[in-house]
Amino acid sequence: MFVKGVVFVGDRRLELVEFADPKPGPGEVVLRIMASGMCGSDLHPYRAESPPECIAGHEPSGIVEEVGVGVSAHMAQVGDRVTVHHYAGCNACDQCRSGWFQLCRAGTVRYGADANGSHSAYMLVPAVTLVKLPDRMTFTSGATIGCGTGTAWGGLKRLGDLNGMDLLVSGQGPVGLSATMIASSQGARVIAVDVQASRLELAKKFGAAEVVDASDVDVAVAVRELTCGVGAPRVLETSGSSGASEAALKCLSTWGRACFLGLGGGSFEVDVSKLLTTQATLMTSWTLSIAELQRCVDFVGRRCLPVDDLFTSRWRLDDAEAAYAHFDQQSAGKGVFIFD
Known part of the structure; x- marks a missing residue:
């Protein structure tokens, strides 16, 4: 089985490329993506001559579809509604153990740049990067909190x-x-x-x-x-x-x-x-720790802040070329890909 994902190919061009369905290894989960935000930092590889050859997108929100060996029920269960701290580290150094995966002393992985990201129907991530969403929070809210709103x-x-x-x-x-x-x-x-x-x-x-x-x-x-x-x-x-x-x-x-x-x-x-x-x-400030991501989710949820309204355009994955051409103008708010 294959899924399609957005891949930047250079000079403001992109393609929908087929990838094999991801399968979770030990400590990993596969997410069924429900919303994937378009971040301003996406425009750097989008405009670059030689962007990374991986699925773009690092603002995922979705449902846990499958869990790998060693993932406890406390960490993740099939059906959980989640957003993702979009970095992975060694999980052993002082920075990782304090929730700052992006500062990992052994080197960090940023999804959508160093590994396949969220502009696809499915995404593979470590279970330790997940933050659960309140039942009443939308997937689009979860997507922007994962990076844009979380960075703020x-x-x-x-x-x-x-x-x-x-x-x-x-x-x-x-x-x-x-x-x-x-x-x-x-x-x-x-x-x-x-x-x-x-x-x-x-x-x-x-x-x-x-x-x-x-x-x-x-x-x-x-x-x-x-x-x-x-x-x-x-x-x-x-x-x-x-x-x-x-x-x-x-x-x-x-x-x-x-x-x-x-x-x-x-x-x-x-x-x-x-x-x-x-x-x-x-x-x-370099985004936020996973502990602060959880606090941000909780704060937005308690205050019912209208972070959904940050998205001024919503797209289907098949419209990715038009979506990024529009986003490249930087004249409005955010864009988001919506999945059924």
């Missing part, structure tokens, strides 16, 4: 308590919109920044108290005006743009904390002499 959660956790804080969220793509939604529900006053009016409108919908159009105004000046000249005590930069990162840093207040998690490929210089007298803290 991880960055916000790095910034600490946000209740009552002014928080600048730079970039209102799917991760930035997730951050706006979560932080607003945690009591932050979110100032959302982007260059696209459509995304700023979505930011308002998801709870942003203020929006700043970076294509029209000086972001640092606008944010200082919105914060009575003080600046933002918390900054989350999600776009990865060099210019956006520089602008976001200029918005940081004295004793401020800024977290950078965008994968845009840009770089920028930090003048330490200018930061020295501000007592600023700069940090990065």
Whole structure:
């Protein structure tokens, strides 16, 4: 038996390729995929000349179809509704044992890049990467929490308590919109920044108290005006743009904390002499641990946050070429592949 999966073949082209049905080995499970999100980081291999030769996609959500030897009922059972921490490690080093598989000291596997991902009807993963979904949570919600929304959660956790804080969220793509939604529900006053009016409108919908159009105004000046000249005590930069990162840093207040998690490929210089007298803290965030993934699922479920609304387009796998051509424009929210 064979299943079809999306494979990027270079220069914004893809193919639906047949693969043998996956079979679980010891400690593994096979998922029947119900939803597979399209992540902004997918656009890097999609646009590349020589992308990885594997099934794309790393935002899976689905049902456990089959379990391998050594998988206890506590870990996974056939029929469980799950999302996936989309990395695998050695499970023995200190980083893996603390739930940070992506920081494995022996080397990590990222699904959709180093191993077959979720843009297919079935997916093989280690049972230790699974997080169960509440019964009332949709599979599309589980898909975005697995990476996009989860990445936002991880960055916000790095910034600490946000209740009552002014928080600048730079970039209102799917991760930035997730951050706006979560932080607003945690009591932050979110100032959302982007260059696209459509995304700023979505930011308002998801709870942003203020929006700043970076294509029209000086972001640092606008944010200082919105914060009575003080600046933002918390900054989350999600776009990865060099210019956006520089602008976001200029918005940081004295004793401020800024977290950078965008994968845009840009770089920028930090003048330490200018930061020295501000007592600023700069940090990065690389998605989140599996323990935080569980907390994110629980939080979204308890608050009934509308993360489904991050998906502005839904596709069938046969429409993958059109789906990625549309997503490549980066003019709206997320896309997701839906499976019956």
